[in-house]
């Protein structure tokens with residue numbers, strides 16, 4: 147199996163390196179061969195190739211069986227014009243490979259209940275997946291520009307969704323619910339947005355194909371509230387691009403740290419992409435402090451969804467859980483006053499647990 | 502002083518009635534005269550006048566010194582076409598009266614620390630204001646429509662902001678910060694949206710006029726997280742319409758219930774509007790169960806901001822706090838197993854505390 151490896155910026159390279167060390171261990175234990183093909187994206191690609199997504203990177207991704215990404219962005223590139231920003235590389239990659247379905251599982255580990263800002267009794271048993279549309283909506287709609295209307299300076303962004311785009315992501319949500327607890331919450335803002343009203347219509351139609359799955363519509367403002375009020379309520383939450391961006395970062399707080407959440411971005415046409423949902427955290431880059439678990443979890447998703455290696459994926463998830471139980475944690479998860487461990491220490495512990 | 506009173510739908514009439522009973526008490530105690538002018542908005546207006554915002558309602562508002570609103574909407578009107586929905590009445594009112602600055606204070610009452618899903622130590626001392634732009638952005642941009650492009654059905658919404666629109670709301674944020682803890686957090690999605698990049702530019706410029714106020718930019722996904730991670734961090738958060746809608750409902754969970762949060766929508770040209778941020782809660786309408794405190798708090802904001810009656814506003818806030826301390830609470834705030842009180846009981850208790 148070939149994996150395109152895109153470390154990116156900030157803590158990206160560190161967590162990717164850590165995750166691949168773990169994957170090497172899996173390969174050895176279970177007799178697999180993974181070939182890594184490194185390529186640049188984001189700020190590093192701007193520095194080296196004057197573009198956030200070089201053609202070679204895109205080609206490498208297309209020719210691989212799966213893609214592992216670290217993170218992109220950092221203050222160094224914040225002042226560049228918008229087409230030359232690190233994030234643009236990621237957005238272009240999503241669009242080019244049609245990575246339309248972003249799966250963000252939110253699970254509360256028993257041993258991390260105390261690390262969350264929420265009361266343990268509220269988050270115990272939380273286990274849901276946010277299915278975020280990733281290649282449409284206001285992230286890509288045209289026009290998106292600055293202009294003057296009668297001497298008035300203004301800026302415009304456009305939110306568009308076609309029926310087909312909504313259909314395929316909603317169907318993903320229902321399919322996933324079918325192998326889970328059979329409950330879909332579709333999030334929109336139908337009392338304000340035209341696109342949400344189309345979204346709602348499509349959900350009602352697609353739902354008919356899945357009679358054994360129950361579903362409901364929820365307004366995004368209410369969803370932002372219910373995620374905190376009763377997070378155990380949710381099974382599969384399906385929503386458009388921007389709402390998914392906001393709600394999934396919010397949801398990460400249930401687990402105690404953004405450093406825990408993995409994601410898979412499934413493609414309509416080729417290889418899928420796996421990445422932690424956290425960013426490049428430039429403030430701690432290079433300090434051996436970043437939490438590698440979100441990236442390692444993302445690999446577990448890759449093993450399961452892309453390669454069908456369920457046993458290996460489970461072994462990995464269990465290893466992560468054991469490490470947490472032992473109290474071996476990076477700074478983002480450690481309680482005040484408690485000693486925390488380095489990226490490397492946590493990674494080695496995962497490997498130890500595996501073997 | 503004349504107050505336009507728009508009870509609206511669902512629990513709207515109940516909480517408005519409760520709040521006015523409290524205002525009557527204030528009037529008596531402090532020798533003021535308030536004249537109430539009732540008018541219809543939302544679903545009730547559709548039923549009675551075939552439009553969610555009758556001209557007479559708009560006139561009444563324009564001719565009053567302030568506006569008190571309950572809530573609009575309900576399942577009864579959910580299937581109507583979009584120009585005939587209850588929410589449209591509220592949106593039109595905001596636009597017509599140029600209610601551009603929506604102030605949503607979030608304060609955690611000491612006696613409600615336990616009612617929040619968050620750990621008490623995280624929310625103790627929370628005291629910030631979300632300043633939400635209310636008459637621009639994706640709520641009002643054109644085009645907003647359903648259409649066909651080469652046989653593909655699609656829906657479009659448009660997010661626009663002019664420099665002037667951004668300037669006036671950002672300035673409100675800085676002005677407010679100046680009489681508070683002098684810290685502004687401007688929330689945007691500048692790594693994706695053109696409108697956010699203009700927003701950022703304007704913030705940087707306006708900030709120069711307020712050298713004693715410190716400020717920062719924060720991405721909306723991060724803000725959704727930080728609100729939960731360290732809510733005491735914030736003083737004034739200023740943001741565009743849709744982000745403000747989502748973040749303020751999320752923030753309401755810090756206080757234990759959406760039933761606690763008041764809001765003021767300040768006008769650029771005429772009277773301002775005061776309303777609870779909660780909705781019409783059709784499921785408990787007419788049951789004497791709704792929490793009247795958000796509406797009563799909204800009146801306190803009216804007294805202070807609109808009429809300059811600081812002493813009266815403070816008395817009201819203190820009365821609310823005493824009632825909470827005594828454990829007199831509606832169902833939304835009561836702990837499981839504990840007896841809860843009716844809308845009326847809580848209201849009478851506030852009046853008792855006042856006198």
Ligand SMILES: CC(C)[C@H](C(=O)O)[C@@H](O)C(=O)O
Nearest residue numbers: 233236237391423692693722
């Ligand atoms: C980096 C940024 C463009 C991206 C997004 O908004 O999609 C990130 O926040 C994410 O969630 O993957």
Ligand SMILES: CC(C)[C@H](C(=O)O)[C@@H](O)C(=O)O
Nearest residue numbers: 337338367588591592746778
């Ligand atoms: C009713 C709805 C249109 C409104 C909004 O989205 O602005 C409400 O959620 C609010 O926050 O006042």
